[in-house]
Amino acid sequence: xxxxxxxxxxxxxxLVGHVQDGDDLMQSTVERALSRAHQFVPGTRVDSWxxxxxxxxxxxxxxxxxxxxxxxxxxxxxETMGEDGRxxxxxxxxxxxxxxxxxxxxxxxxxxxxxxxxxxxxxxxxADVLEVPVGTIMSRLAxxxxxxxxxxxxxxxxxx
Amino acid sequence: xxxxxDERLAAWLDGALSPEEAAAFAQELERDPDLxxxxxxxxxxxxxxxxxxxxxxxxxxxxxxxxxMGLAQPAPAPLAANDNQPFWxxxxxxxxxxxAASLAALLLLAVPQRGAEPDGLSLALDTTPSLAATRLxxxxxxEPTLTVRAADGRWCREFRxxxxxxxxxxxxxxxxxxxxxxxxxxSPTDEVRLAAGSDGAGLDAAYRRIRASDPLGQxxxxxxxxxxxxxx
Numbered sequence: 001x002x003x004x005x006x007x008x009x010x011x012x013x014x015l016v017g018h019v020q021d022g023d024d025l026m027q028s029t030v031e032r033a034l035s036r037a038h039q040f041v042p043g044t045r046v047d048s049w050x051x052x053x054x055x056x057x058x059x060x061x062x063x064x065x066x067x068x069x070x071x072x073x074x075x076x077x078x079e080t081m082g083e084d085g086r087x088x089x090x091x092x093x094x095x096x097x098x099x100x101x102x103x104x105x106x107x108x109x110x111x112x113x114x115x116x117x118x119x120x121x122x123x124x125x126x127a128d129v130l131e132v133p134v135g136t137i138m139s140r141l142a143x144x145x146x147x148x149x150x151x152x153x154x155x156x157x158x159x160x
Numbered sequence: 161x162x163x164x165x166d167e168r169l170a171a172w173l174d175g176a177l178s179p180e181e182a183a184a185f186a187q188e189l190e191r192d193p194d195l196x197x198x199x200x201x202x203x204x205x206x207x208x209x210x211x212x213x214x215x216x217x218x219x220x221x222x223x224x225x226x227x228x229m230g231l232a233q234p235a236p237a238p239l240a241a242n243d244n245q246p247f248w249x250x251x252x253x254x255x256x257x258x259x260a261a262s263l264a265a266l267l268l269l270a271v272p273q274r275g276a277e278p279d280g281l282s283l284a285l286d287t288t289p290s291l292a293a294t295r296l297x298x299x300x301x302x303e304p305t306l307t308v309r310a311a312d313g314r315w316c317r318e319f320r321x322x323x324x325x326x327x328x329x330x331x332x333x334x335x336x337x338x339x340x341x342x343x344x345x346x347s348p349t350d351e352v353r354l355a356a357g358s359d360g361a362g363l364d365a366a367y368r369r370i371r372a373s374d375p376l377g378q379x380x381x382x383x384x385x386x387x388x389x390x391x392x
Binding site: 001002005006007009010013014023026027030031034035036037038094095097098101102113116117118122123138139141142143145146148149152 | 163166167169170171173174176198201202205206208209210211212213215216217218219220221225226228229230231280283284287288294295296297299
């Protein structure tokens, strides 16, 4: 379990978009995992199991906070995202820019993106974590990337 | 561009297309400069986000945070090289003398013997390596400290919970408490200390009664856990 923590931490921070809240989610995830260790199926991946717990806790928290509809119209995003904003994004740390782009992606799509692109899970594994069909993962990844494209624009490193 | 195209592009980037589909998609990319540009853009965005988040998984998780999560890994107590006392004396945990006070605690820790569903404590003892702490569903922290073999062939484990140390042996129905003693020393997540001045009489009797072997090595214990406590 300890070996899975660094990636769990990254997943949590990516989900919530903040260091402190991410660590808080990681802690809650570990506590729940320890209290439900008997539910872990031997032979399956510990990291996937913890990603699922983190994801479910995150959903609970978002619901509890009464936040709905994570989709933010592009024109309502902070100024950093406009034509001039690109320079601003690039001038900030990569992590801040990445977090900003991720937070513009709806929760469901963000989780799929983090699992597959950042954590390297297969579509099948991501589908198991998020408890959805593989086809849903595929469409979430496409929509997440479309959204990121809108937000980042011609972001750093893109071939013009 | 339609969703179907987007999904194929995403799946292509993720290596999730079949070889035939991937080959067909590669041909489309060659024919369609707009698609190729979009593919390059998505790929670059992926690489940027992945690279930007990479350091998050490289930062070490500090001990304080591990301890907060109940995952502190206490250093194993050093063994005395020339010490003729039984092992449970040699590195017994600091135990209080108030053994008699703990009948209620013994009942609290006792493993229910009925029903097919194993209880949380038995599961914890079945699956948790020594010196790793596990939190039960009811919030109690359980930390197995060592594993021995009783003369009658049962596997037995000493563990700490609720500030008490106990010895339990495994039967087909779960783990049965063989002996128990109050531990005045550290909580399960604290460092295990040598037994200077402590009173381990409660568990001594239990260890003598089961005629315990020396503690198993880490690898041997790991093997037992992975085999569900079957010998082979």
